Amino acid sequence: MPYTPPPELASLSLTEIAELVEAQKLPPVDQWDPQETGNSEMRIATDGTWYHQGEPIKRRAMVRAFSTILRQEADNSYALVTPYQKLSIEVEDAPFVAVEMENEGSGENRKLAFRLNTDHLVIADETHKLRFSSDHDNPRPYLHVRGGLEAVLARNVYYELAEMALADDLSPFGIWSHGAFFPIDRPE
Structure with missing residues (x-):
């Protein structure tokens, strides 16, 4: 059976994305x-x-x-x-790269879904946590994929995520997704 990549996330609702994630x-x-x-x-x-x-x-x-x-x-x-x-x-770093993100809602009601460079889909939640590493010169955001495997967020995806967090202006600074809060070191 030939491989067909999933449709662009922007064309799907979060409910449709959740169904695709469940089907993986x-x-x-x-x-x-x-x-x-x-x-x-x-x-x-x-x-x-x-x-x-x-x-x-x-x-x-x-x-x-x-x-x-x-x-x-x-x-x-x-x-x-x-x-x-x-x-x-x-x-070398993380085995996957999150290359696309879809957002629904804002603040505590926000829901985020990510497409990896392998076309797998991951929803950020309590099981698939976002973390922000400061081990490098630049902050490196990661998303837990499965079994200790992580995806680093592509720069454009990270900037989009940071803009959402700035717009939410929460204290402490961070972002919500599917009922889980992920703190972010505030940019200076």
């Missing part, structure tokens, strides 16, 4: 404990580009397929996991 079926990689291990010779760059043996993987369907079997290990390393094999993969 992922392999139970957290339940698999394969004995065969190795190195995938793959790397996910900071910008979300996937590489194999130093060359970018150009087929989006391949990246999407690999992303469904990605797992973060107890030692914070990453692996591609099947029932029979576990192959290490290097991740």
Whole structure:
């Protein structure tokens, strides 16, 4: 069956996005404990580009397929996991990039949904938290995707989110989504 990317988020209601999120079926990689291990010779760059043996993987369907079997290990390393094999993969920052955001409401009634560079959809809520790291020269916003895996928000998505937070002007400074509050260090 050929891969068809989801429609642009702007054309969907948050209810439709929630239905798509619910329909996403992922392999139970957290339940698999394969004995065969190795190195995938793959790397996910900071910008979300996937590489194999130093060359970018150009087929989006391949990246999407690999992303469904990605797992973060107890030692914070990453692996591609099947029932029979576990192959290490290097991740420079976060394995995903949130490239698009849809917003509904404002203040405490706000609801946010994100599309990742793999076309997976994630709704920011108590389970899928937004966090803002100050470990870098510039603030880096992250969204929990699943099982310890995170997406860094693309710069344009972060700016859009920051503008919403500034417009809400909450104290403490931050943003709500689906009943969960995410504090943000106020820009100076």
